[in-house]
Amino acid sequence: MLCICGCVPENRLQVVKGLKDVEVSECESCSFEVTLNLAYIEGVWTRDGMQLKSKPNCRISMHGRRHSLILTRAAIGDAGLFSFQANGIQTSGRLSVRVRDIHIVKELEDVDTVERQPVSFMCEVNQVDVDGRWYRDDSRIRPGDNIKIRHQGKCDQTHGLYRNNSLRNINTPWCLLQVCKETLNGNKYKTRLKSNK
Template identity: 20%
Template sequence: FLTFFCLLFSFFVYFCAGAEHESVLCCSEENLRIIVPLEDIDTQEKSTVSFSCKVNRLNATLKWLKAGEEVSFSKFVVYRVDKHKHTLTVKDCTLADEGEYTAVAGDSKSTAELVISEAPTDFSVHLKDQTITEFEDAEFTCKLTKEKANVKWYRNGREIREGPRYSIICTLRIKECRPDDECEYACGVDEKRSRARLFVEGELLQVLLYDIEEPKLDVDSSYSNNVVVMAGEVFKLEANVTGRPIPSLVWTKEEKELEDTAKIEIKSSDFHTTLINKDSLRRDGGAFTLTASNPGGFAKFTFNVKVLDRPGPPDSLTVTDVTAEKCVLNWLHPTHDGGAKIEYFIIQRRETSRLTRFK
């Protein structure tokens, strides 16, 4: 007798002839097919991703499609084969690479989706301090990771509007600088900031150095006490400021600088500043410090804010010594007192047969 093994389903014909018998063995090749499919991928711009699948033959060649069209390979789109595994790699992804990718192996196909989210804009080159001579033009320049971005510029925390003296793109140009232009400038995109200072030198500046006035804060006397508000309310902190040159104004809480956001609105002009906190929560309370500074020195004032809320329920309520005439109630103070000392408790009683309560 003869024994035959057909490996990899290759097509062969074997003949066996003997004195009394003759046999023919035929082996046909299995169709190329995908045995491990592609998987969907979610990623961000600038990242590198790889689609992988496996087929039932060694070192076969697959066709790759994107949105029904054959993929062109390059240094950014690379196809690799490792035995049964086939991989398509897309490097440095852009939004144009998003779409449906298909691996084709004979009559077998596998499709997966590439979803690319937009990466946040950031600064690739930050602002730098500038020192210029009076009446010259000053220029602050930064670079962003994206060509098109909504850029805002700030002078001492106050947004700058484009006008005859300010020309804005990703470069802020200040024409014919004067001594009172000396302060901090910032460029903002989304929630990110890049800051730098402008220093103005010249004969006029040297004369003004003899007329420096240290900052002073003028705060309403009502702010000497705690500012108390209820949860959900709005509280406003404000102050007037004097000084020469015009002081820089900075709001901080727990030594962290505060910025203008949807919840906290900061409005500052040369001699006045206001902080408004919306939809107050208990955690919004605390010490808010306003600092005004210039070459003559600095001034500070701390506003103490307390946000009150309803206290929580009493803890560990127990009923003991129950008789027809009396019972004993015991409980602990609530975990949260709502921000104020609990002065008393109210106990209410009702008959089990009635819905109304009475003291």
């Protein structure tokens, strides 16, 4: 709306700083920020047209003229077109999320052991917070009373499988050339567990 003199009214809402495209790797944090010329204006955030609400991994806030959205631990599914809308104005920016380059730093090794003795496998990858799964042949191994699975590490991540054979039922043998595998980011890494009798 123009005033009689043809000037733009000072209270007309405008975007001072709009959204920009952002590119991050999986599990990294990123932020979108909008600055308006007026303070305390309610707005709506969307991703690909769907409204977003504030939650632990998606924090939405407003401080005077500044509106921000912060994503923690971005996932591939978070990629899309982010938009901010308020009272007829809109600004948008696209989020691209790169797949992490995950590879084995220390591979699984063959283990020779005596029946009914504890045994452990260790595998180290170059990224933290990697979802690893252990298998014996093609059957997934899950934690139990005599099987422990641990992930630890701040820089590289160590995946460990520990079995206390002294607790097992002797009628359900574990050893004897079984193949133990771990799946990391879609790739499988194998080792063989050999039993000495």
